[in-house]
Amino acid sequence: MIGIAGAGAFGTALAVALAHDGREVWLYARDPAQLQEMQHRRINPKLPGITLPQKLHLTGNLADLAITETVLLAMPMQAMRAFLASAPPDLLQKDLVACSKGIDLTTLQGPGSVMAAAGATGARAMLTGPSFASDIARGLPTALTLACACPRLEALQHLLSTATLRLYRSEDVIGAELGGALKNVIAIAAGIVIGAGFGDSARAALITRGYAEMSRLASSLGAKPETLAGLSGLGDLILTCTSGQSRNFTHGLALGAGTPAPEATVEGLATARAATRLARERGIDMPVTSMVARLAENDITLGEAVRELMSRPLKQE
Ligand SMILES: NC(=O)C1=CN([C@@H]2O[C@H](COP(=O)(O)OP(=O)(O)OC[C@H]3O[C@@H](n4cnc5c(N)ncnc54)[C@H](OP(=O)(O)O)[C@@H]3O)[C@@H](O)[C@H]2O)C=CC1
Numbered sequence: 001m002i003g004i005a006g007a008g009a010f011g012t013a014l015a016v017a018l019a020h021d022g023r024e025v026w027l028y029a030r031d032p033a034q035l036q037e038m039q040h041r042r043i044n045p046k047l048p049g050i051t052l053p054q055k056l057h058l059t060g061n062l063a064d065l066a067i068t069e070t071v072l073l074a075m076p077m078q079a080m081r082a083f084l085a086s087a088p089p090d091l092l093q094k095d096l097v098a099c100s101k102g103i104d105l106t107t108l109q110g111p112g113s114v115m116a117a118a119g120a121t122g123a124r125a126m127l128t129g130p131s132f133a134s135d136i137a138r139g140l141p142t143a144l145t146l147a148c149a150c151p152r153l154e155a156l157q158h159l160l161s162t163a164t165l166r167l168y169r170s171e172d173v174i175g176a177e178l179g180g181a182l183k184n185v186i187a188i189a190a191g192i193v194i195g196a197g198f199g200d201s202a203r204a205a206l207i208t209r210g211y212a213e214m215s216r217l218a219s220s221l222g223a224k225p226e227t228l229a230g231l232s233g234l235g236d237l238i239l240t241c242t243s244g245q246s247r248n249f250t251h252g253l254a255l256g257a258g259t260p261a262p263e264a265t266v267e268g269l270a271t272a273r274a275a276t277r278l279a280r281e282r283g284i285d286m287p288v289t290s291m292v293a294r295l296a297e298n299d300i301t302l303g304e305a306v307r308e309l310m311s312r313p314l315k316q317e
């Protein structure tokens with residue numbers, strides 16, 4: 001039996017895919033009004049057009065997840081630390097699988113370290129890679145990375161793979177979580193480039209240089225280059241920088257065009273600030289990421305950002 005904490009688009013999509021494949025899934029929604037609507041109408045407005053299958057059980061009581069062995073954490077990254085701090089103690093003994101893509105702004109930790117610091121004693125895994133919630137929920141073919149540095153990895157890989165959701169396993173948790181977190185920042189920048197009308201050539205350059213700086217920071221923190229080149233890094237970077245389905249890309253589009261951004265979970269904003277601080281501490285150059293952080297904080301105008309990026313000293317690729 002699988003528990004999922006966080007009934008947003010992604011938690012619900014995973015619950016739908018796993019339940020369709022025959023697993024009994026318990027999905028925890030903290031908002032009573034949302035829970036009631038989901039129970040009554042068997043839909044989640046955050047995942048339009050998808051009917052919730054029979055094997056997907058809904059609850060507003062976190063203690064109900066006690067009957068599950070594995071719990072997926074599917075809330076925004078900045079909510080994870082507080083969620084775990086107030087979770088029932090037996091939840092921390094489950095195998096935990098973080099699905100959040102980001103870096104905690106207070107501790108500068110990724111999901112694995114946040115779960116460890118909260119006292120999690122079971123497996124601590126990370127599920128990440130190129131996948132939009134709606135694609136997963138509709139049963140479209142998807143491939144993700146499941147990273148965990150513990151002997152439960154292969155069992156978890158089988159538990160969470162379905163006929164349409166193919167999980168590749170990795171022991172490189174740091175690499176998987178940093179790829180998933182940092183690509184969101186580059187996706188905001190890619191959106192800015194397109195929104196401002198700089199064109200596809202500029203976006204390709206941005207993605208490539210963005211990947212280079214993602215790799216610099218990740219390897220300084222112990223990630224393996226092949227992880228960054230895999231689904232959780234390059235794969236997700238490509239998806240998020242090129243699809244209008246991405247909230248990070250869409251947020252960037254609005255910033256670039258000078259129009260109001262839609263209300264949404266945009267993980268890259270906090271991650272840009274966290275990664276900029278990590279990079280500064282380690283003496284790593286991350287010009288695109290730090291520019292996104294400054295733009296998000298209204299510390300610089302778009303014109304100034306472009307001038308600064310383009311007037312950096314010429315260097316070897
Ligand atoms: N959507 C996607 O396509 C994908 C998302 N992800 C990642 O999944 C994570 C969640 O994103 P997504 O589901 O899309 O975001 P949504 O904005 O759709 O939903 C976030 C959900 O988390 C819930 N939540 C927030 N804080 C808590 C808490 N303390 N306890 C329980 N639930 C909480 C929210 O509840 P409430 O409404 O009550 O605030 C909401 O239901 C992000 O890190 C994202 O990067 C990864 C891959 C794909």
Ligand SMILES: O=C(CO)COP(=O)(O)O
Nearest residue numbers: 129130131132246247248
């Ligand atoms: O992580 C995602 C796709 O892999 C979802 O991206 P957004 O959060 O930008 O929508």
